[in-house]
Amino acid sequence: MSRTLREMRPVSVVGVGLHPYQRPGDTPYTALGVHAVRAALADAGLDWQAVETAYTGTATTAMGLSRLMYRHLGASGIPMTQVENASASGSTAFRQACIDVASGLVEVAIAVGVDKPAAFRRPTTAAGVRDLAAGRIVPFTHFALLANRYMFDHGATPEQFAMVAVKNARNGAGNPNAQRQKERTLEEVLAPPQISGPLTRLQCCPIGEGAAAAIVASEDAIARLGLDPARAVRVLSSAARSETVYQAENFDAALTRETTEIALADAGIAADALDVIELHDAFTVEELLYIEAMGLAPAGGAASQLAEGQFDIGGRVAVSPSGGLLAMGHPIGPTGVGQICEIAAQLRGEAGLRQHPGARLGLAHMVGVGAVCLVHVLAAAA
Amino acid sequence: MRVAADPGLYDPENPLPTLHGSRCDACGTTFFPPLGIGCEICGAGAEGLRAVPLAAAGTLHSLATVYVHAGEDIEAPFTVAEVQLDDGPLIRGLMSEPATIDAIGSRVAAQWAELRTDADGNDVVEPRFRIEDRGDAGGGAA
Numbered sequence A: 001m002s003r004t005l006r007e008m009r010p011v012s013v014v015g016v017g018l019h020p021y022q023r024p025g026d027t028p029y030t031a032l033g034v035h036a037v038r039a040a041l042a043d044a045g046l047d048w049q050a051v052e053t054a055y056t057g058t059a060t061t062a063m064g065l066s067r068l069m070y071r072h073l074g075a076s077g078i079p080m081t082q083v084e085n086a087s088a089s090g091s092t093a094f095r096q097a098c099i100d101v102a103s104g105l106v107e108v109a110i111a112v113g114v115d116k117p118a119a120f121r122r123p124t125t126a127a128g129v130r131d132l133a134a135g136r137i138v139p140f141t142h143f144a145l146l147a148n149r150y151m152f153d154h155g156a157t158p159e160q161f162a163m164v165a166v167k168n169a170r171n172g173a174g175n176p177n178a179q180r181q182k183e184r185t186l187e188e189v190l191a192p193p194q195i196s197g198p199l200t201r202l203q204c205c206p207i208g209e210g211a212a213a214a215i216v217a218s219e220d221a222i223a224r225l226g227l228d229p230a231r232a233v234r235v236l237s238s239a240a241r242s243e244t245v246y247q248a249e250n251f252d253a254a255l256t257r258e259t260t261e262i263a264l265a266d267a268g269i270a271a272d273a274l275d276v277i278e279l280h281d282a283f284t285v286e287e288l289l290y291i292e293a294m295g296l297a298p299a300g301g302a303a304s305q306l307a308e309g310q311f312d313i314g315g316r317v318a319v320s321p322s323g324g325l326l327a328m329g330h331p332i333g334p335t336g337v338g339q340i341c342e343i344a345a346q347l348r349g350e351a352g353l354r355q356h357p358g359a360r361l362g363l364a365h366m367v368g369v370g371a372v373c374l375v376h377v378l379a380a381a382a
Numbered sequence B: 001m002r003v004a005a006d007p008g009l010y011d012p013e014n015p016l017p018t019l020h021g022s023r024c025d026a027c028g029t030t031f032f033p034p035l036g037i038g039c040e041i042c043g044a045g046a047e048g049l050r051a052v053p054l055a056a057a058g059t060l061h062s063l064a065t066v067y068v069h070a071g072e073d074i075e076a077p078f079t080v081a082e083v084q085l086d087d088g089p090l091i092r093g094l095m096s097e098p099a100t101i102d103a104i105g106s107r108v109a110a111q112w113a114e115l116r117t118d119a120d121g122n123d124v125v126e127p128r129f130r131i132e133d134r135g136d137a138g139g140g141a142a
């Protein structure tokens, strides 16, 4: 019989660390990754030798890149596995680390996301799949099509999409690890260059480089290694789905709805119990679509609730308190792990300027082209 | 004469574009672009997938004018469309001219667009969708 993560033994995030997301530069991926791992080890109060397995979420950098990075932490001979799942690579690496601990295979596991943007080949090209648009529909245009349909269906305005970027820029301005740390006005977000449909440049996430690390451990390990149980953030559920056939229904939203329903049911909570959410806001329209798909607002209702401040830090539920992909950035491999870092900081009450008051329950959501969705629900220590 | 920019996808001989679709004998679903290996609904094998011509006509589901594109041979701006074909699938292609979102819900049909002339003097063509008549779709936006 299959079991949910919560029906296995408890697994908690005990340490998180980041290398700031930044414009692509000369820093090798090895330095980015080791910086994040050392930060996570220091946060947990652990030595590298305590880590029993490593999953590296990475999509754009190089084949088999793990050991050249981890070797700088000392030889241990642990299993090292690259996890490629497009934008959800880091989220999937985190899921694998959690499964290894929850199943009892290991006591301590690490998920690391690391990437430097590089030319990559689309699976449709490799598969020989062509369409009438002949390569003209790249991700921002995929979401521009959704944005225009959303405006048609709900009477939404370009200003309402832009408000998502205004909120997330404000959050990112308080995040020293964010690639964009500048507050933006509505006028600035709406200013040219126009990219596709209603989307302007500041409504599209920056693709940079960076790294993120999250260490997960069993209750036995927390006790044996003398870790602080009050700072351990429990992973209540891990849900993963792939796209099926939705006909005319927007598949990103449908897949998000299905996967979030599973994650919330497995965690035993309702959507309105969530305090903080990190979601795949690569383009402004996505935040509105996913808030609705998660059941936090009625169809077409997210924009007006956002304008009322319901998704601000300190509002009904803080959405993208890190700045999200729009402001913190989207270095691909790190992004999903970086969301876990932010949720852990929020649930520990350690998020500083970005702290959402009284945060107890958090949700992390990523979609990956191709197309997959990963959702994790986390809870503050009891 | 006309030659197809992408011969796998449409037949340039017809005066109006006809798309190369496929249909699954087992579950009856129609696909475009065509599937040749197996059915993505029911998993029927290649022998169950039959080539069918699809009229390049339907209802405009969404559209977007694209202002920036990194592709070397692709000149922006251009307008892309999602079209719910009368023959089944929701497909993506190009509009022959820009339009705004109040065109969503309109009837559209493809016509040949001449992209260039090849070395043999043939017109290289691809289908592009044109608004036939405005639907009374009743969407909220201007």
Ligand SMILES: [Zn+2]
Binding pocket: B024, B025, B026, B027, B028, B029, B039, B040, B041, B042, B043, B044
């Ligand atoms: Zn079938």
